[in-house]
Amino acid sequence: xxxxxxxxxxxxxxxxxxxxxxxxxxxxxxxxxxxKESAQNKVFVIRDFVNLKYKDGEDASVHINxxxxxxxxxxxxxxxxxxxxxxxxxxxxxxxx
Numbered sequence: 866x867x868x869x870x871x872x873x874x875x876x877x878x879x880x881x882x883x884x885x886x887x888x889x890x891x892x893x894x895x896x897x898x899x900x901k902e903s904a905q906n907k908v909f910v911i912r913d914f915v916n917l918k919y920k921d922g923e924d925a926s927v928h929i930n931x932x933x934x935x936x937x938x939x940x941x942x943x944x945x946x947x948x949x950x951x952x953x954x955x956x957x958x959x960x961x962x
Contacts, residue, residue, distance in 0.1 A: 903942065910938050917958045932958065 914935040919928045932955055939946065946954070 907939075907942050907944065910935065910942065911944075914939070915954060915957075917954075919959050921960060928958070 917928075917932060917935065919925075936946070936951065
């Protein structure tokens with residue numbers, strides 16, 4: 866199992882896990898190594914999400930799908946928004962008129 870994990874880890878990160886022999890330890894080391902990056906990814910996704918704007922003339926289903934895509938990304942990052950917050954962000958993404 867460890868061999869499979871090592872196969873998918875980049876050469877830049879392999880040094881962190883090369884001397885470890887159990888999956889749990891390898892997972893924890895990788896998690897600690899990349900936790901900062903995931904926080905940065907969350908910031909980028911949230912920023913793009915709240916700046917999402919409906920484009921005049923765009924098919925509404927395209928906009929809703931893009932909106933849902935952001936919600937899916939946030940969910941994968943263990944960030945769940947309350948229904949009211951989702952509704953407010955959706956309304957703020959629409960045109961003023």
